[in-house]
Amino acid sequence: MNAKHYLVIDIGGSSIKHAWMSQNGIEEKGEKIRTPKTSLEEFEAILLGLVDNYRDRIDGIAISAPGWIESDTGYFHHGGALQYLNGRNLAEALHARTGLRVTIDNDANCAALAELELGSMKDVANGMVIVIGTGVGAGLILNHQLYRGSHFNAGEYGMMNASFVQREVSLGRLTRSHALLERYADLIGVDPEKIRGVAYFRKVEEGEAAALQALEEYCQILVSSISSVQALLDLEVIAIGGGYSREPMFLEYLNRAMEDCYRPFEPTYRKRPKLVLCALGNDANLYGALQWHLKKA
Numbered sequence: 055m056n057a058k059h060y061l062v063i064d065i066g067g068s069s070i071k072h073a074w075m076s077q078n079g080i081e082e083k084g085e086k087i088r089t090p091k092t093s094l095e096e097f098e099a100i101l102l103g104l105v106d107n108y109r110d111r112i113d114g115i116a117i118s119a120p121g122w123i124e125s126d127t128g129y130f131h132h133g134g135a136l137q138y139l140n141g142r143n144l145a146e147a148l149h150a151r152t153g154l155r156v157t158i159d160n161d162a163n164c165a166a167l168a169e170l171e172l173g174s175m176k177d178v179a180n181g182m183v184i185v186i187g188t189g190v191g192a193g194l195i196l197n198h199q200l201y202r203g204s205h206f207n208a209g210e211y212g213m214m215n216a217s218f219v220q221r222e223v224s225l226g227r228l229t230r231s232h233a234l235l236e237r238y239a240d241l242i243g244v245d246p247e248k249i250r251g252v253a254y255f256r257k258v259e260e261g262e263a264a265a266l267q268a269l270e271e272y273c274q275i276l277v278s279s280i281s282s283v284q285a286l287l288d289l290e291v292i293a294i295g296g297g298y299s300r301e302p303m304f305l306e307y308l309n310r311a312m313e314d315c316y317r318p319f320e321p322t323y324r325k326r327p328k329l330v331l332c333a334l335g336n337d338a339n340l341y342g343a344l345q346w347h348l349k350k351a
Contacts, residue, residue, distance in 0.1 A: 058113040059112050063101065069089055070100060087100055114155040115152070118161045120161050123206065128145020131207075165334075166209075168334050181292060183338070184295065187297060191212060211225065213225070237268040269304070291330060
């Protein structure tokens with residue numbers, strides 16, 4: 055019997071990634087496509103185009119996407135950065151157009167599922183995966199299982215209050231990937247749109263003072279929020295996913311900030327979690343989307 059294959063799509067606020075996958079993993083990866091900012095029609099045309107490219111060799115479609123999503127149905131209460139998905143049942147719409155079974159889950163939940171099955175959370179009872187990208191989301195692992203909450207809305211890390219840093223600002227605004235680049239741009243006096251993450255981290259590796267200062271400040275904010283979650287849930291491991299998961303220096307500075315944060319409390323009052331990078335890196339969302347698709351089969 056031939057192995058089944060799937061089109062797996064990871065929808066981000068900036069780009070759409072896709073892969074041709076089997077139960078054994080990624081067999082072919084496609085080029086990134088820029089995510090439309092405002093047009094649902096353009097967005098769905100891109101997805102349907104991908105389906106057409108793989109039509110004769112796929113048995114289903116698995117999707118990872120930002121926002122508040124009912125994973126059982128594929129309905130978007132809110133599309134995160136992609137507001138044209140608000141109130142849209144994307145799974146039903148794609149099934150109607152393709153005839154294929156379609157599943158959709160929140161991107162951070164996908165990353166957590168993947169890490170639970172295959173990566174950094176494999177032997178962890180209680181942990182969290184934080185995915186840093188255009189927005190910031192989290193997938194919670196409690197008692198060896200993904201915790202979705204009462205309304206499929208658990209893990210909305212970026213929606214946490216950030217008044218401990220700045221009034222009337224969400225945590226996502228201060229900890230999204232672009233926030234780090236914005237701070238660096240502010241320190242060196244350039245337009246943030248001219249700064250790219252890869253180039254920035256090369257400056258970090260070179261030891262540029264402004265680059266290091268921006269990273270230290272960013273990590274302090276992120277760790278402050280992590281410590282609040284840790285006080286509530288007492289987690290063993292927290293894994294970082296998204297683009298920064300490729301940068302070892304990011305983990306180094308995050309651990310420094312964590313040590314500074316917890317030094318006054320250890321060992322009497324609080325136990326700090328272990329910080330790691332997602333074992334599956336930027337592919338965690340793809341693997342997790344497929345994991346969810348197979349679980350629902």
